[in-house]
Amino acid sequence: MVFILDTVMCIVTTMPQTKVPLSKRERTARRLTLCLMTEEKQRRPRPSVPYGPTAKTVAEGVQKMRKRRQLTIYELSALLKKAGRPITPSAIAKIERGERRVDVDDLMALTTALGVSPAALLLPLKDSPHQSIEITGAGEVPADVAWEWASNERSLPLSSGDASEAELGYQLHSLPPGRRYLRSRPVGRAVEALRRDVDRVVEISQRSQSRHPSEFADRLAAARLSLGRLEAELARMEAEREEFDRSSREELERLRQEAARLVEEQSRGGGDDGAGVD
Template sequence: MTDEKRRPRPAAQYGPTAEVVAANVARLRKARGLTIYGLSGLLEKAGRPITPSAIAKVEKQQRQVTVDDLAALAVAFGVSPAALLLPLDDDPNHRVEVTGAGQVPASSAWAWASGRQPLKLTPGREEAELLEHQLNGLPSSQVRMRQQPLWRALQVAEESTGRLLRKSSVFVEGDDEHFADQVHQARRALERVAAELDHLESTRAGEAADLKRWAEDAKKPKGEDSDGPSVD
């Protein structure tokens, strides 16, 4: 046997995301009230068997999780894959480490994992990179929907109200002016949503009226326009 054949295989390299996956498997298993044997049974029924000892090794970062394992675990726990890949923290003031990206704001990591935006945006190219992200990472129906003004207004409203609710959960003395400003921003964002809804409703009503008129015109005798019979 050659020296090369005798050489032991290098140990698997575990990055920051693997560490989070291991912690989340343990967290979700306990939250579901499952032992490693119970979880193993669920995975076997799902057609992706993982032995109890292998599950214990996953939680100790002694066994790699394949993409098929990850999908099966997410199904067994009743969560999205993102709930395994990221910590349960979306505070924009906190940072999480993502393999290949380094430290990023927790809120950005979750927006990326949920398909809302790229993990990082280049200053001056935000709009282009967001569009590329959607075109390359979402079904075409989702891309079309996200290009609508109403969708964009809803996104802004969600972000504004989210900041407001986070702010309202912690009282800071002397911060009334900042809080009032966030209330104003959230109100303006919701008013924009209402305006876009009104516009969508009026557009739909106009289209319905046009269709009705065209249908009535199609029923008229040939040579008769909408103002009455034609005169030679």
């Protein structure tokens, strides 16, 4: 019934765009055709916007984190409004269904309201090297590597090119000065390697040693090796410091002796001049 009324109203309001005289029946038929075409166009579903894998991950992440925080859509909307980035409850529902895009400001506001880091929405919460994560622009990446990249610990592996050059470029362009300096020092790299190895040991231990005995042993050995490297680097730094202190003390003693010699020479020179005047 509604469709019929809409069609009738459309026939009444539509004017034919032609200069050729038409009969009343032809004009009515043309108006009816135009109205039916308009109605069909309005009812036709809009083509869906193509979403990449990261957009889908964000949509799933928002819903999971909201439920973990035991927040309703309305409560999350209120938090976003309070934070100065209002998103209506219906818009949040569309985000979770993957029907609304999330721009970078929305993403930051959502992570703030949910009390998580941006990585918690951009990546699935899995970091086993046996799992993979699809990242827009990078394809399938090992889950642990993806999280290290998102945590600003390393670059993503490239299919081609020099890996060391890529890592250098990553450190140069991705890290602030303080972190870049630390990462460039051997001790900083040793600390990072040890931390990663210890993380792997803990992860495998939690998954059950009985199922992965060889992997656990390998990771434990790698962690011990990293610890040995760190201890060696710290010992080297300590030796360098002691050598620097020793050299500094020797240099300071030399300067003192030189200063004493100059004072002595000046003293002798002053005495000779005084004797000549008398």
